[in-house]
Amino acid sequence: MQTVIKTESLSKTYTNTAVPVHALKDVNLEFKQGEFTAIVGPSGSGKTTFLNVIGGLDKPTEGKVVIDDVDIATMKESQLFDFRLRHIGFVFQAYNLIPVLTAVENVSFIMLLQKKPKKEMEQRAREMLDQVGLSEKLHVRPSQLSGGQQQRVAVARALASKPDFVLADEPTANLDTESAFNLLDIMARLNKEENITLIFSTHDQRVIDRAKRVITLVDGAVDKDEHFKRN
Amino acid sequence: MHTLVKISWRNIWRNKRRSLVIMTAIALGLTGGIFISAAYMGLMNQTIEESIYTQLSHIQIHHPDFVNDKELRHAIAGAGDIAETLRNKDEVRAVARRSVTDGMVASPHLSSGVSIRGVHPEEERQTTSFHEQLEQGTYFTENGRLPSVVIGEALADDLQSQHGSRIVLTFHDARGEMISASFRVEGTFRSTASAYEKGNVFVRARDLAQLTGGDETITEIAILLKDEKHLESIQSALQQDYPELKIRTWNELAPDLEFVLEYTEMSLMWIIAVILLGVAFGVLNTILMSVLERTRELGVLLSLGMKKSRVFTMVILETVFLSLTGGAAGFAAAIVLINLLQPRGIDLTLIGGEALRDFGFSPILYPELELDFYLKVTVMIVLFAILAAIYPARKAIKLQPADAVRK
Ligand SMILES: Nc1ncnc2c1ncn2[C@@H]1O[C@H](COP(=O)(O)OP(=O)(O)OP(=O)(O)O)[C@@H](O)[C@H]1O
Ligand SMILES: [Mg+2]
Numbered sequence: 001m002q003t004v005i006k007t008e009s010l011s012k013t014y015t016n017t018a019v020p021v022h023a024l025k026d027v028n029l030e031f032k033q034g035e036f037t038a039i040v041g042p043s044g045s046g047k048t049t050f051l052n053v054i055g056g057l058d059k060p061t062e063g064k065v066v067i068d069d070v071d072i073a074t075m076k077e078s079q080l081f082d083f084r085l086r087h088i089g090f091v092f093q094a095y096n097l098i099p100v101l102t103a104v105e106n107v108s109f110i111m112l113l114q115k116k117p118k119k120e121m122e123q124r125a126r127e128m129l130d131q132v133g134l135s136e137k138l139h140v141r142p143s144q145l146s147g148g149q150q151q152r153v154a155v156a157r158a159l160a161s162k163p164d165f166v167l168a169d170e171p172t173a174n175l176d177t178e179s180a181f182n183l184l185d186i187m188a189r190l191n192k193e194e195n196i197t198l199i200f201s202t203h204d205q206r207v208i209d210r211a212k213r214v215i216t217l218v219d220g221a222v223d224k225d226e227h228f229k230r231n
Numbered sequence: 232m233h234t235l236v237k238i239s240w241r242n243i244w245r246n247k248r249r250s251l252v253i254m255t256a257i258a259l260g261l262t263g264g265i266f267i268s269a270a271y272m273g274l275m276n277q278t279i280e281e282s283i284y285t286q287l288s289h290i291q292i293h294h295p296d297f298v299n300d301k302e303l304r305h306a307i308a309g310a311g312d313i314a315e316t317l318r319n320k321d322e323v324r325a326v327a328r329r330s331v332t333d334g335m336v337a338s339p340h341l342s343s344g345v346s347i348r349g350v351h352p353e354e355e356r357q358t359t360s361f362h363e364q365l366e367q368g369t370y371f372t373e374n375g376r377l378p379s380v381v382i383g384e385a386l387a388d389d390l391q392s393q394h395g396s397r398i399v400l401t402f403h404d405a406r407g408e409m410i411s412a413s414f415r416v417e418g419t420f421r422s423t424a425s426a427y428e429k430g431n432v433f434v435r436a437r438d439l440a441q442l443t444g445g446d447e448t449i450t451e452i453a454i455l456l457k458d459e460k461h462l463e464s465i466q467s468a469l470q471q472d473y474p475e476l477k478i479r480t481w482n483e484l485a486p487d488l489e490f491v492l493e494y495t496e497m498s499l500m501w502i503i504a505v506i507l508l509g510v511a512f513g514v515l516n517t518i519l520m521s522v523l524e525r526t527r528e529l530g531v532l533l534s535l536g537m538k539k540s541r542v543f544t545m546v547i548l549e550t551v552f553l554s555l556t557g558g559a560a561g562f563a564a565a566i567v568l569i570n571l572l573q574p575r576g577i578d579l580t581l582i583g584g585e586a587l588r589d590f591g592f593s594p595i596l597y598p599e600l601e602l603d604f605y606l607k608v609t610v611m612i613v614l615f616a617i618l619a620a621i622y623p624a625r626k627a628i629k630l631q632p633a634d635a636v637r638k
Contacts, residue, residue, distance in 0.1 A: 048637065057534050058633035078538070085536025092534075092636050095527055100241035105234075112234055113537055 004165055004197050005031040005054055010063035012049050012220075023049040024060070025221040031165070031199060036191045038211035039201040046220040047201035048169050054199075055088055055167045056080050068164070085113055089158030091168035091200075096154035097142040103129060103153050104138040110161040128156035132186050148179030155183065159190050165197035172207055184210050235541060239548035243556070246521065253510075253517045254557035257612075260506040261561025262568065265608065268499040269569045269598035270577065275492050277593050279481075281423050282488060285359050287481045288327070288453035289462055292469070295477045301333045301346065303405045303439075303448045307476060310449035316472075317454055322461040325357035329451040330436045334402030336382070338390035343429070345386070347402055349436035349447075358455050361420055361433070368394040368418030371435060378438035379417035383428025387419045394419060400432065404443035412442050423593045496604070503608055507615045515619040518550050522623045529627050530635020539628040546627050550620035551613055558612040562605060569598045 012024040023046045031037060039047045052058040054065050056072050064071045067087065075083060084090075089110075097106045107125040116124075129135055132152040134145075142150050151171055158166045168187070172180035184207055191198045200207075208214055216224040243250050283289060292313070297305035307313065310328055317326045330349030335342055352371035356362055362370040366384050373379055380398065382390075392398055394416055401411045414434060422428050440447040456465060462480050469478045482489040522529070532542055577596040 052633040052636075055534070057636070058631075081533075081536050081538050083536075084534070088536075090531075090534050092531065096531060098238065098528070098532070100238055100245065109234075110535060113535070113541075 002033045003030050004033050004068065005029075005199075006066045007054065008064045008066065010050075010053065010060050010065065012046070012053055012058070013061045023220050024053065025219070027063070027220075027222055029215065029222065029225070031197060033164075033197055034191065034195045035197050035199070035213055036188060036211055037199045037213040037215060038208050039199065039215050039217060040203055040208055041217035041223070042203065045217040047203075047217060049220075050217065051167045051169050051199065051201055055090060056084055085110065086161075087164045089161065089163040089166035089196075091151070091154045091158050091166065091171045093170040093173050094147070094150075096157075097150055099142050102139045102141055103134060103145065106142070106153055107157045107160050110157060114161060116161075124160050125156075128160045129153070131190065132156045133182075146179075148175045148183065151175060151179075151183055152186065155186060155190075159194065159196060162194065163196065165199060168198065168200035170201055170203075172202060172204055177206065180204065180206060235545055236548060239545050240552055242521070242545075242549050243553045249517055249520070250553060253513050253553065254560060256513050257507075257510050257554060257557025258560035258564060260510050261503070261558055261608070261612075262564040264499075264503040264506045265562065265565035265600065265605075266568055266598065268503065268604065269565065269600040270596055271495055271499055272600055272604070273598040274593075274596055275495050276599060277597060278423065279488050279492065281593065282485060283481050284455075285361060285364065285422060286427065287484050288358055289456045289459065290454040290466055290469070290478060290480055291484055292452040292454070292473070293450060293477045293479075295475075297331075297450050298477055301331060301450070302403055302407075303330060303332045303443070303450060304403070304407060306405060306448040306450055307452060310452060313473065314449075314452055317452070317469075320465070322456055322458070322465055323454055324457045325354070325455045327351065327354040327358035327453045327455075328436065328447075328449045329453065330439050330448055331451045332402045332439075334400055336386070336390065336432055337399045337401070338392045338396070340391045341389055343386070343389065345429075346431050347400055347439075348431055348433050349439040350433055351436055355433075358453055364420045364422065366419045366421045368416065370418050371433075373415075373417050375415055375417075377413055377415040378434060378442075380414035381418045381420060381433040382416060383425075383431065384419050384421050385425040385428035386430075386432070387416070389429065392416055400434070405445065405448045408443075410442055414438075499604075500607065500611070504611060504615075507611055511615045511619040514550060514554055514616065515622060517553070518546065518620055519623040519626065521549070522546060522627045526630060526635050529630055530632050533628075533630060534632040534636055543624045543628050546624035547617055547620045550623075551616045554612050554616035554619075555609070558609065562608075569600065572598055 007027050007029050010024055010027040011022070014021040014023055027050065039050060041047055049058065053060050059073070064073060072080065072083065098109065101109065104125050107128055108121050111121040111124065126138065129138060132155060134149060134152055137145060137149065142153070145153065155171065172183055175183060187198055188210065190196060202208060212228055214226050214228070215222060292307060294305040294307055314326045314328050317323050328351055332347050334345060334347040336345045370381060371379055377397065380400065387393055390398060396416045397413050398416060399411055399413050401409065404410050420428070436447050456462065466478055466480050529542060533539070577598070578594065579596055580594045
């Protein structure tokens with residue numbers, strides 16, 4: 001299987017604090033095409049920092065992030081924007097959506113920025129919303145959706161443009177158990193069907209049990225990297 | 232682009248109350264600014280129209296030497312034929328021939344320099360609306376023993392003469408001989424400008440000819456057009472036909488009028504600019520607040536790969552939409568106000584506007600404003616909105632996506 005993301009002695013130190021915070025320490029990881037990986041660890045262990053750095057939202061203090069054989073540190077800012085737009089899907093913990101756009105407009109948003117043809121875009125957006133079980137809510141704005149429904153729209157948006165991989169930071173954190181499982185099922189299915197690499201952070205044991213690979217961070221360093229056989 | 236417009240437009244309605252407050256501020260400021268402008272421009276246009284229809288007409292023809300030396304000896308050769316040709320033109324409404332000369336008017340109390348205007352009353356009736364402005368007496372309907380003269384009210388006061396009084400006019404004939412003759416005041420007229428009332432007296436051209444013992448010497452031909460839009464084309468046509476004559480349009484005859492009009496418009500634009508500048512700070516504050524409270528959302532947009540230039544444009548668009556909506560409301564209110572007051576006018580004599588007459592203005596104001604003015608103000612609104620938006624928009628794109636999405 002092809003390696004999509006590789007980190008080489010990745011470190012991130014925040015120095016804007018009274019005492020420097022070593023949020024990531026010498027992280028060397030590889031993610032292969034189609035993986036379904038959970039990043040776990042206690043609060044403050046560096047999960048968000050890790051996802052931000054590999055997603056190009058934040059710069060490492062040391063080490064490199066190599067995506068499809070390109071060191072993203074060598075990209076200019078505008079290239080990085082474009083790279084994110086074309087290759088990475090993001091799902092944040094909450095408030096992912098553009099409040100003034102309807103569900104279907106939100107899902108279309110990335111494809112719109114990618115200048116996909118209108119027809120194709122609309123069809124794909126509907127299809128994705130259908131996949132996450134929201135075909136009834138196409139023209140509803142985020143404020144009229146529940147937290148779980150909003151996260152499903154965010155997942156639909158992240159996957160609609162068929163990125164190489166999706167980074168999801170605690171996508172289930174604000175959801176009740178049922179919604180959390182529901183979302184996870186959707187993610188697992190899309191991972192399988194569309195072969196999209198999924199990396200998500202969580203400290204939710206229910207969710208951890210579903211992942212095929214679980215990476216545990218402790219104080220910014222990789223503590224464990226386990227693979228499980230699940231279906 | 233379409234989506235950016237949609238998002239921006241919807242964004243301004245997210246905090247309805249805050250947006251409405253600033254829109255109201257813009258609207259009120261503009262209603263005031265536009266209305267005052269309409270009042271002033273109305274006043275100016277009225278003054279110009281008044282000058283054209285009572286004094287200047289659209290175009291005047293003179294002998295070139297007459298311009299600096301207003302004497303009968305600088306007559307227009309073949310004036311009768313010229314006037315006849317002009318009357319047959321489609322664009323021309325009326326033509327009046329005049330024997331104009333500088334001279335003196337004297338009563339037992341005072342003598343004063345005036346422009347003596349020998350007219351053909353029947354032509355003058357169609358060209359200048361003087362006969363409508365008579366305060367006392369009649370306009371060349373009497374045929375008494377003495378020739379008639381019609382003078383301004385202000386001059387009548389100075390001379391202490393009135394309807395029926397006898398006054399003496401002195402001038403040079405076409406050969407340069409001094410002529411003095413008695414006239415009877417047949418009527419007095421009112422003009423918006425008291426200077427005009429004091430500086431002009433009207434007599435029959437025929438009477439002047441009789442006094443000089445020769446034919447009528449026409450020194451001025453005034454042309455009133457059906458539509459001002461033909462002004463330049465007629466002027467150049469005439470200049471071609473009569474290269475030896477001086478042909479001037481109203482704005483060349485009274486350049487100060489044109490200047491005052493331009494100057495007034497300029498000043499009003501500045502007043503509106505000052506109003507907009509004040510409002511712009513309010514707009515800046517509103518947009519800055521909305522950007523700051525959307526840190527997370529903007530961070531998400533940047534994270535997803537929306538370019539900074541687009542985020543910047545979005546904030547600019549929001550500001551422009553906000554300002555234009557307020558501006559449109561202001562325009563609407565001002566237009567309603569102007570149209571309400573347009574038919575009857577605003578009577579300034581109630582608040583001491585009588586003194587306006589001394590400066591050549593009518594005390595009744597009819598507010599009016601051309602489309603062009605609104606367009607210029609619209610451009611200003613957009614410019615000020617963009618200026619006000621730059622700081623908040625820069626703030627928006629300085630956000631670090633990683634920090635912003637953590638908020
Ligand atoms: N912008 C920042 N400036 C300074 N320190 C930061 C910043 N962001 C994160 N940190 C610190 O870096 C460390 C790692 O934080 P991070 O948010 O990556 O942890 P996390 O595993 O995502 O935690 P949580 O489970 O609570 O989300 C923490 O000690 C945190 O306080
Ligand atoms: Mg986190």
